[in-house]
Amino acid sequence: MNGQTVYLKCLRSAKVSEEDVFLKDICSLRCADDVVSAKCRAIKVHRFGKGAPKRHVVSTLRLIELMEKNCPGITVEVIGETDVLIEYVKSENSKGLFVAGKILAVCLVSFFGTAFTIMAYHNDIGINAIFAELYRILLNEKPSGLNALEISYSLGVALGMLVFFNHSLGRTITEDPTPIQVAMRNYEKDVDNALAETAERTGEEEENQK
16 A cells, blocks of 8 residues: 555535445545555544534544555545535435425515515615606506506516526526526535634534544
């Protein structure tokens, strides 16, 4: 094993469904020696015990220490992240009616919340008065009830939202990620960074290494 170089590429965050977490679960590695690769992948880096926090931050320094301990003489080259956030998610909690109920609740909140926001905005700018004035300018008469201008505007708002969010009936218009996907990825990165920095400041990483 002496002189072997192991290239280690860690994920920023990793979700696991088993209490025992191995190196292969949170990163990918490459080595010319298959035996070294197999031994490194099988290294246990953490265990989520009963009652323990469901999130754990592990430093690549800790991973290097474990790899050098199990495979003396190797050289580890780190590529990518310096800290890995491991989240323990039980497999039985990732499916079933509970998840379907949460999805339905989010959809309802998003739908009615968006509808209320649009109505409140239109009320603030006095959209009815604007439509009435436009109707009078274009047709030289006062509108009575629902008119073509209001219908076309409503259809335009719906079409504009579909184009903007780039998603309709489970299909995307283009291959680009939707704004919601981009916002969610940015949010996940911010959460991961905050948890990693908190663990570093509070000394949690050092305590877990002992």
